[in-house]
Structure formats: structure tokens, C-alpha cells
Amino acid sequence: MVFLQTLVNALQWGSFYALIALGYSMVYSILMLFNFAHGDIFMVGAYIGFGVSSALLALTATGSLALPGWLILVLTIIFSMFLTSFVGIIVERVGYRPLREAPRASAAITGLMIGIILETGNLALLGAERVAFPSLIATTTYHLGGVIVTNKKIMIVLVSISLAFALHQFIRRTRYGMAMRAMAFDYAVVPLMGVPLNRMASLTFAIGSALAAAAGILFGVAYPVLDPYMGILIGWKAFVAAILGGRGSVVGATLAGFLLGFIEMFVPMVFPSTFRDFIAYSIVLLILVFRPHGFFGEAYSARLRL
Amino acid sequence: MKTKLFTVAIISCFVVALLFVACGPKGPETIKIGINAPLTGDIPKVGEGTKFAAQMWLEDVNAAGGIEVGGKKYKVELVVEDNESKAESAVKANVKLITEDEVLAIVGPQSSKQAVPAGGKANELGTPMVSPWSTNPTTTKDRPFVFRGCFLDPFQGPVIAKFAKKEFGFTKAAVLYDVASDYPKGLAEFFKAAWEDLNGPGSVVAYESFTTKDADFSAQLTKINNSGAEFLFTPQYYNEVALIVQQAHQLGWDKPIVGSDSWGSAETVKLCGKDCYGLFFSTHYAAAGAKGATKEFIDRYKAKHGYVPDDVGALTWDAMRIVQMAIEGAGELTGDIKKDRKSVRDALATIKDFDGITGGMTFTEDGDPVKCAVIVRISDAGEFEFYQSVCP
Numbered sequence: 039m040v041f042l043q044t045l046v047n048a049l050q051w052g053s054f055y056a057l058i059a060l061g062y063s064m065v066y067s068i069l070m071l072f073n074f075a076h077g078d079i080f081m082v083g084a085y086i087g088f089g090v091s092s093a094l095l096a097l098t099a100t101g102s103l104a105l106p107g108w109l110i111l112v113l114t115i116i117f118s119m120f121l122t123s124f125v126g127i128i129v130e131r132v133g134y135r136p137l138r139e140a141p142r143a144s145a146a147i148t149g150l151m152i153g154i155i156l157e158t159g160n161l162a163l164l165g166a167e168r169v170a171f172p173s174l175i176a177t178t179t180y181h182l183g184g185v186i187v188t189n190k191k192i193m194i195v196l197v198s199i200s201l202a203f204a205l206h207q208f209i210r211r212t213r214y215g216m217a218m219r220a221m222a223f224d225y226a227v228v229p230l231m232g233v234p235l236n237r238m239a240s241l242t243f244a245i246g247s248a249l250a251a252a253a254g255i256l257f258g259v260a261y262p263v264l265d266p267y268m269g270i271l272i273g274w275k276a277f278v279a280a281i282l283g284g285r286g287s288v289v290g291a292t293l294a295g296f297l298l299g300f301i302e303m304f305v306p307m308v309f310p311s312t313f314r315d316f317i318a319y320s321i322v323l324l325i326l327v328f329r330p331h332g333f334f335g336e337a338y339s340a341r342l343r344l
Numbered sequence: 345m346k347t348k349l350f351t352v353a354i355i356s357c358f359v360v361a362l363l364f365v366a367c368g369p370k371g372p373e374t375i376k377i378g379i380n381a382p383l384t385g386d387i388p389k390v391g392e393g394t395k396f397a398a399q400m401w402l403e404d405v406n407a408a409g410g411i412e413v414g415g416k417k418y419k420v421e422l423v424v425e426d427n428e429s430k431a432e433s434a435v436k437a438n439v440k441l442i443t444e445d446e447v448l449a450i451v452g453p454q455s456s457k458q459a460v461p462a463g464g465k466a467n468e469l470g471t472p473m474v475s476p477w478s479t480n481p482t483t484t485k486d487r488p489f490v491f492r493g494c495f496l497d498p499f500q501g502p503v504i505a506k507f508a509k510k511e512f513g514f515t516k517a518a519v520l521y522d523v524a525s526d527y528p529k530g531l532a533e534f535f536k537a538a539w540e541d542l543n544g545p546g547s548v549v550a551y552e553s554f555t556t557k558d559a560d561f562s563a564q565l566t567k568i569n570n571s572g573a574e575f576l577f578t579p580q581y582y583n584e585v586a587l588i589v590q591q592a593h594q595l596g597w598d599k600p601i602v603g604s605d606s607w608g609s610a611e612t613v614k615l616c617g618k619d620c621y622g623l624f625f626s627t628h629y630a631a632a633g634a635k636g637a638t639k640e641f642i643d644r645y646k647a648k649h650g651y652v653p654d655d656v657g658a659l660t661w662d663a664m665r666i667v668q669m670a671i672e673g674a675g676e677l678t679g680d681i682k683k684d685r686k687s688v689r690d691a692l693a694t695i696k697d698f699d700g701i702t703g704g705m706t707f708t709e710d711g712d713p714v715k716c717a718v719i720v721r722i723s724d725a726g727e728f729e730f731y732q733s734v735c736p
Contacts, residue, residue: 040566040570043566043595044563044566047560047562047563047566050560050562051560051562161384165388166383166384166385166388166391167388167389167392167611168388168389168582168583168611168615170586170614170615170617173617177594179594179596181596186594186595186596188594190594257559260560261559261560261587261591262586262590262615263559263583263586263587263615265386265583267557268557268559270557271557272559302563303562303563304563305563306552306563306564306567307563307566307567310552310553311552311553311554311563311564311567312523312553314554314563315555
């Protein structure tokens with residue numbers, strides 16, 4: 039019973055890592071870039087979701103729109119993914135494009151700086167007070183033979199898996215997906231074949247940021263206390279998941295995200311919770327020692343610019 | 345060459361300006377008091393309460409013409425520094441207040457995480473500091489210059505243990521706390537010791553922890569759910585309280601959850617909602633049903649800022665008045681800031697039967713007041729209701 043309950047908890051927790059890791063993984067494989075601002079884009083997505091849902095709730099309250107809670111949630115996710123993808127595009131345009139020929143280390147610290155700007159910008163804009171993410175759907179609890187599941191948990195896991203699946207299909211089946219795969223294969227040559235590099239970079243950032251926004255809103259549904267620094271720790275850990283999954287692998291990043299969730303949830307079941315992250319990330323380190331390219335990653339080659 | 349000259353000119357301007365400042369008139373015209381508060385970071389509401397209460401006090405004092413010391417009235421100035429709710433920033437803020445702003449005394453920081461290291465700095469630099477809200481013993485221990493305005497965790501821990509035992513008749517407790525923060529960690533330990541004193545070893549059936557910034561507690565709560573505990577004690581700050589209580593309920597926990605004075609923020613109910621109704625916590629004062637000077641303070645604060653002040657606001661108010669009393673009792677101000685700080689400290693140590701809005705206080709040798717605790721119940725309207733009072 040405890041095992042199954044922990045499994046359910048881990049599925050929810052892993053969903054966030056998986057969604058955020060996808061963004062890291064895409065940018066990394068296509069543009070050879072660690073976008074360290076990604077955790078903060080997740081935070082921005084959560085706040086945009088907060089803004090959109092509050093606005094929709096206000097409209098419903100004044101009677102100009104009659105929307106049920108679940109529809110507001112769906113609209114919030116769609117609008118926020120759309121809006122946050124522009125944040126991603128701007129970040130790429132302002133922060134990374136001018137540095138495309140610069141040493142990779144400069145681009146990496148740009149990410150850190152953009153992250154700090156997003157955090158403190160939010161702090162300046164909205165103040166340091168925590169905001170409570172509105173509860174859009176009522177929590178229903180199901181008891182399935184001793185395992186307790188809420189409707190929110192089911193929704194979070196389903197939405198994350200479907201988004202990951204959709205991205206996978208996009209990359210496998212569309213022309214843009216093919217261009218992305220080609221760029222991941224050889225960053226330098228593909229633009230010579232007529233693939234517009236700038237448009238691909240914008241698209242990559244847009245998709246990654248939209249997924250981060252979805253993660254941010256789902257996070258707000260599950261943990262309805264938002265603060266400007268909420269993206270840092272989860273961003274780092276999702277970055278670990280992206281590396282663990284293997285460079286550029288959608289399946290890998292998703293599975294590694296869930297794996298990280300499982301490790302973090304099951305470790306405290308066996309060991310004292312004080313040592314959770316210590317043991318969890320020692321396990322991750324051990325995995326990387328034996329599989330330095332992650333689960334689904336190709337072996338590094340001379341092509342890699344890092 | 346031109347730019348070099350320019351740089352030299354600018355630097356010499358600064359040097360000259362500094363010289364002038366250093367040779368300013370002797371003897372202070374105003375008294376500066378430093379406020380070291382978490383205006384941003386994890387607990388900004390605490391910082392806001394601190395600032396508002398201190399400013400209210402300042403209005404009162406300056407309306408009366410300032411603080412009178414040795415027959416002379418001095419205007420008062422507040423220097424407010426943000427410690428970002430971080431230990432290292434709190435130390436930095438204290439150093440700045442003491443060395444750059446030359447404050448006479450410091451009020452703050454509030455939570456033990458910042459007050460413990462910042463208190464060490466204040467003591468080292470010989471500046472009296474009063475932390476209104478820090479309940480961890482280390483803050484004032486062996487630091488003659490550091491005082492506090494509240495009771496201590498070695499007192500609060502047993503208060504909660506006794507309350508749960510007497511009120512519910514429980515024998516098995518679970519604890520969930522942040523292992524990376526001084527206050528929850530200390531209080532969890534004191535509670536555990538007191539509970540095992542009352543119910544025998546092994547009566548804390550789950551003793552689980554997490555680290556600051558964690559948002560998911562389902563692993564710990566699943567363990568607690570299966571431990572057979574009859575109630576959960578969680579001495580966390582308001583942002584975590586909301587998450588812990590909601591997740592516990594979503595995992596099927598329907599037993600009582602008890603908290604400590606860190607729950608007593610105006611934000612707790614706002615973030616937590618109905619999930620927190622009916623829960624108990626120990627604190628310094630209860631706003632609902634207050635009388636006399638306490639009520640007067642609450643009404644004024646509410647009229648000005650639109651919400652009922654939490655315990656931090658009330659304790660800060662008391663701390664400001666304690667500092668005022670000490671400055672008034674310092675005899676005279678010589679203008680030699682080191683000497684003046686020492687005489688303020690000596691006056692602080694001798695304060696007896698101070699009549700504060702959070703209760704009477706007399707300081708012990710360690711700089712800790714002897715005062716009562718209050719158990720508050722969060723009512724079904726989300727208000728903090730007085731439930732019972734526990735005195736040492």
C-alpha cells in the first residue's frame with residue numbers, strides 16, 4: 039500500500055521534472071546551449087498562469103463570462119503556454135542570439151543572469167509577498183484500496199505525459215521536427231542546407247517555454263503558493279533530469295524526469311527524510327558514472343561544441 | 345591622460361567630502377535606530393509587519409518631540425535594512441547599520457535563522473540588539489549585548505506538548521520540520537524532548553524533515569500517515585504551513601495539526617484557506633478579543649494598513665518601546681557612540697516589569713524575558729481566537 043501510494047506521489051512529482059527537463063533538453067541538443075534561465079521561465083509561466091486565471095475568474099465573477107472552473111483551467115494552460123512562449127523567444131533574442139558566436143561559457147552565464155533578472159524583476163513588479171494560485175477545480179479524493187488519489191494528481195500526470203507525447207510526435211513527424219533533429223545532429227552544417235537558424239532557435243525556445251509554462255500552472259494547481267524564487271531548485275533538478283535522459287532525447291528527458299521523482303519519493307521511505315536529496319543525488323551521480331551520456335544520449339563526438 | 349585626471353579629480357572630491365563628514369559637529373543631534381528585517385525573501389509579510397510597527401512607533405516618538413535623555417530631547421531616525429530572510433544578508437545588514445549608519449541600537453532580525461548569526465555580530469561590535477521574534481536560545485546566549493522580546497523555544501516546546509496531551513489525551517506524535525532552518529529545527533527538538541518526557545521514549549512515532557524551498561511533502565506525509573501518529577506538529581513558516589496542511593489533507597490525514605508561533609502571520613489563512621480552520625498553534629498574543637493597550641495598537645494598525653497585525657508587529661512594537669525605555673534610562677548621550685551603546689545595553693539589562701502589549705516582561709541575565717504563551721485556535725472564519733494562556 040505504501041509502495042503504491044508513493045508511486046502515485048512520485049508520478050505527480052516526476053511530471054514537473056519531466057516537463058521542465060524537456061525544455062532544457064531541446065535547447066541543449068539543438069543550440070548546444072544550457073539555458074539556465076529555464077527554471078525561471080517556469081516561474082514566469084506559473085505567474086502568467088496566475089494572472090490569466092485570476093482575470094478569467096474576475097470576468098466570471100462579474101458575470102460577463104460564465105465559465106466552469108475546469109474550462110478556466112484549460113484556457114489558462116493554453117493562454118499561458120502561448121504567452122510564455124513569447125517570453126522564451128524574447129530571452130533567446132535578447133540573451134542568446136547576440137552571443138551565438140561567443141564562447142559557450144558566456145552564453146551559460148547569460149542564462150544565469152537572465153534568470154536573476156526574471157526573479158528580481160518579478161520581485162520588483164509584484165512585491166515579495168507570496169501569491170496563492172486560485173483553486174480552479176475542487177479537489178476530489180478517491181480511495182482505491184488504501185491508495186489515496188486526487189483528481190488533480192491524475193490530471194497533472196495525464197497532461198504532462200500527453201504534452202511529452204505531443205512533442206515527441208512533433209519532432210518525429212513534422213518538417214520543423216526534422217530540421218530540429220538535423221540540427222541536433224550537426225549544428226554547423228544544417229544552416230548551410232537552407233534551414234533558417236534564427237527561426238529554429240526561436241521555435242525551440244518557444245516550445246520549451248510553453249512546456250515550462252504548463253509545468254508552472256500544474257505546479258500552481260498542486261502547490262498553490264507561488265514565489266519569485268520557486269524555479270531555481272526545481273530548475274536545477276530538472277536540468278539533472280535532462281542530462282540523465284541523454285542529449286536531445288524527448289523520451290529520455292521524460293523518463294529521467296519521472297525517474298528523478300521516483301528516487302526522491304522512495305528514498306525517504308527507506309532512509310530518514312533528512313538525507314533525501316543527499317542519497318537521491320548520490321544515486322544520480324552513480325548512474326552518470328556508469329552511463330555518462332545518460333540513458334538515451336548519443337556518445338559525444340568532435341561535433342559537440344562544448 | 346584626460347580621463348586619468350578626471351578620475352583623480354573625482355577621487356579627491358570623495359576624500360575631501362569624507363574628511364568633512366568625519367570632522368562634523370560633536371555630540372549627536374538625532375538618535376538612529378536600526379531595523380534589520382526580512383522585507384524580501386521567504387517571509388516578506390514578517391518584514392512588512394516589522395517595518396509598519398516600527399514606523400508607527402516613530403510617529404509617536406517624534407510627535408512627542410523625540411526621546412528625552414538626560415534632560416535633552418533627541419529626534420529619532422530609523423534606518424531600515426532588508427536582510428532578504430537570509431543569514432548572511434542579516435549579518436551584512438547589521439555590520440552596515442553599526443559601522444556605516446552608526447545606529448545606537450538595532451531591532452531585529454526576526455527569525456532565528458537570521459537573528460542567531462546577526463546577534464553574534466552585534467555582540468562582537470558592542471551594539472545592543474533586540475530581536476522581537478527569535479525564539480531560539482542561541483540568539484542571546486552568552487551575548488551580553490543581545491536581547492529578545494519573546495519567550496524561548498525550550499519554553500514553547502513543552503507548552504505545545506503539554507497542551508496536546510491535556511487537550512486531546514494523545515500519546516503518539518508526528519513531527520515535520522525544516523532541517524535547514526534554525527527555528528523549526530530547534531523547536532522540533534525541544535518538542536520531541538518534552539513529548540518523550542511526558543509519554544516515554546518512542547512516543548514521537550514519526551520525526552520527518554525537509555529542506556527550505558521544498559514544495560512537495562508527500563513522501564514525508566505518507567510516512568507520517570502510516571506511523572500511527574495521533575497528531576502532527578509542524579513548526580513551519582506560513583508559506584510552508586499552507587502546503588503541508590493541504591497536502592496532508594489530500595493524502596487522507598484527518599487528525600489535528602498543531603503549530604508554533606511562526607504560524608501567527610496574517611498570511612497563513614490567506615494562503616492555506618479552509619484547510620487550516622480549526623487548527624491550533626502557540627503564539628505570543630491573540631488579536632481577537634484583545635483589551636487595553638493591545639487593542640489600541642491593533643485598531644491603529646488596522647486603520648492604517650488594512651489588516652490585523654500579526655504577532656511580529658506586536659512584538660516589534662514592544663521591542664521598540666523597550667529600546668526607547670533603555671535609551672531614556674541611559675543617563676546621558678555623550679556623542680561617543682561606543683560609550684552610548686554600552687550605557688543603553690546596561691539600561692536594557694536592568695528593565696523590570698515592562699508592561700508590553702504582548703504581556704509583562706522582566707529580563708533574565710541572558711537577555712531573555714520571562715513571559716506567558718498563548719494557544720490560539722484558527723476559527724471557522726479564519727481568525728486567530730484566544731484559546732488558553734500558558735505561563736512559566
